[in-house]
Amino acid sequence: MLSRACFRQFSASIRRMSSTNIVETNIDSGTGFATVTLSQPPVNSLDKNLLTAITDTFKKLGDDSSVTGAILTSKFDGKVFSAGLNIVDMFQKSDDHLGEFWGTVQEWYLTIHGFPKPLVSAINGHAPAGGCAMALMSDYRVMVEGKTIGLNETLLGIVAPFFFADLMIAAVGRRHAEFALNNGYLYTSDEALKIGLVDEVVNLDQVVPTAMKILTKMTRTPQPAYQVCKNFLRKETMDTLRNDRAGDIAHFVGFVQQPNVQKAIGGYLQALKQRKK
Amino acid sequence: IQALQISENKIIKTKMLSRACFRQFSASIRRMSSTNIVETNIDSGTGFATVTLSQPPVNSLDKNLLTAITDRFKKLSDDSSVTGAILTSKFDGKVFSAGLNIVDMFQKSDDHLGEFWGMVQEWYLTIQGFPKPLVSAINGHAPTGGCAMALMSDYRVMVEGKTIGLNETLLGIVAPFFFADLMIAAVGRRHAEFALNNGYLYTSDEALKIGLVDEVVNLDQVVPTALKILTKMTKTPQPAYQVCKNFLRKETMDTLRNDRAGDIAHFVGFVQQPNVQKAIGGYLQALKQRKK
Secondary structure, three states: OHHHHHHHHHHHHEEEOOOOOOEEEEEEOOOOEEEEEEOOOOOOEEOHHHHHHHHHHHHHHHHOOOOOEEEEEEOOOOOEOOOEEOHHHHOOOOHHHHHHHHHHHHHHHHHHHOOOOOEEEEEOOEEEHHHHHHHHHOOEEEEEOOOEEEOOHHHHOOOOOHHHHHHHHHHHHHHHHHHHHHHOOOEEHHHHHHHOOOOEEEOHHHHHHHHHHHHHHHOOOOOOHHHHHHHHHHHHHHHHHHOOHHHHHHHHHHHHOOHHHHHHHHHHHHHHHHHHO | OOOOOOOHHHHHHHHHHHHHHHHHHHHHEEEOOOOOOEEEEEEOOOOEEEEEEOOOOOOEEOHHHHHHHHHHHHHHHHOOOOOEEEEEEOOOOOEOOOEEOHHHHOOOOHHHHHHHHHHHHHHHHHHHOOOOOEEEEEOOEEEHHHHHHHHHOOEEEEEOOOEEEOOHHHHOOOOOHHHHHHHHHHHHHHHHHHHHHHOOOEEHHHHHHHOOOOEEEOHHHHHHHHHHHHHHHOOOOOOHHHHHHHHHHHHHHHHHHOOHHHHHHHHHHHHOOHHHHHHHHHHHHHHHHHHO
């Protein structure tokens, strides 16, 4: 009887949304906080499946009136938050494949960046490229000590899209963004804190609790004021993308299909293989 | 080579040594056909160009120097053996560049002003648009155009104990929009507004604090530090570096490109105002007094 009573109490406070196994979502009915945990092994590479699962999850959370805010974190605690956009999806693929992939990237950006409720990133591991971008789409960044974060696309021979660059500029200003983007610089946790790329750096076991504390404060701000304000401040770049998604896709496909870019990507993938040996 | 001592006892040995040394030396350092106001040395090993502004007394950016700098960077841009550059001054420990030549703006015809400003535009578009990593080794004072030129580069290493800033308003003029944009990009809108409105000249340490320069070092460390930075920057794959740099800087450069004539007309109209001419005249007079 005790265990049944405990289970009822437990299930009354934590509701698991119908998770895919690559994105786990738990909603605390008491607070209305959703914890979204990226769980695609080995490193939460943002391929079509994971991008779609994240996008669908946040659309549902956006529509769910019982949800007041969310934190975003990774299953691979102390290892990696997300390794970023899946480079394999950009190598030796057809124009159609690239176009479909990029459309998925655009939808993911517009959904996470446009999420109407407070969103805190609990960055519990490395966050290069798209992992960094995703953290920047949130409203606050708590990061574990001793890892790295940055938009390192140029190191792979590619260039971050304009809406990634805008995220970086918004966070650290134009000077740091130019240096960071041109050089594909990966900041240590402490360096990232220094320039404002992340907001707090804590021990691993404090990452999620700290994110929760911040979310508690943020969700006290009245709605819809929070949502209207957030949307107004982010609207310009998002509208630029919305107004010509096809053009942005064409630009991406044209750029990535260049022989020298394909060669650089191939070289990077080769180097990755060597490192694993 | 000049350090080789030729003594009677060792003439033969020294001659051979000096020839071998010269060959080795010339293999690694290639001097581009320099004008004497801009010296350029290219290290064939690294592909790094060192551009040294050398117009006495203070590298005032007059028509000659603006043109020489612009031509040099266009050549370096086209030279596929060049991977990056540092920009510095001959007047080590004194002045990086005193900025745009104010004499070229005082009691001149509209045509003269228009021609001068067209060169300023071309210089800005060329340096700011340089497709390879560029590090400024700011080894002396850098007011007005000197500060702007340093801001056009990708990284700023400055000597301790000097000053830098866009002090145009102290001269009674206003920095052009593309100078203001450089300042805003570096230090943000709040600092840029204070800096520009007040024509503030930051000390090296103050400049470091607000991000106007990236590092402050002893004089003998300025160029070595700049080279270290350039070494790191040139490791980033091309053309990714160039495409990224151009995309981030494009908007303001395009604004200028799209109406250069309008910008010239605006400059001429502004500078020819009697109160502006009077302020410039007063500044030149005060300079003369200081030199006495």
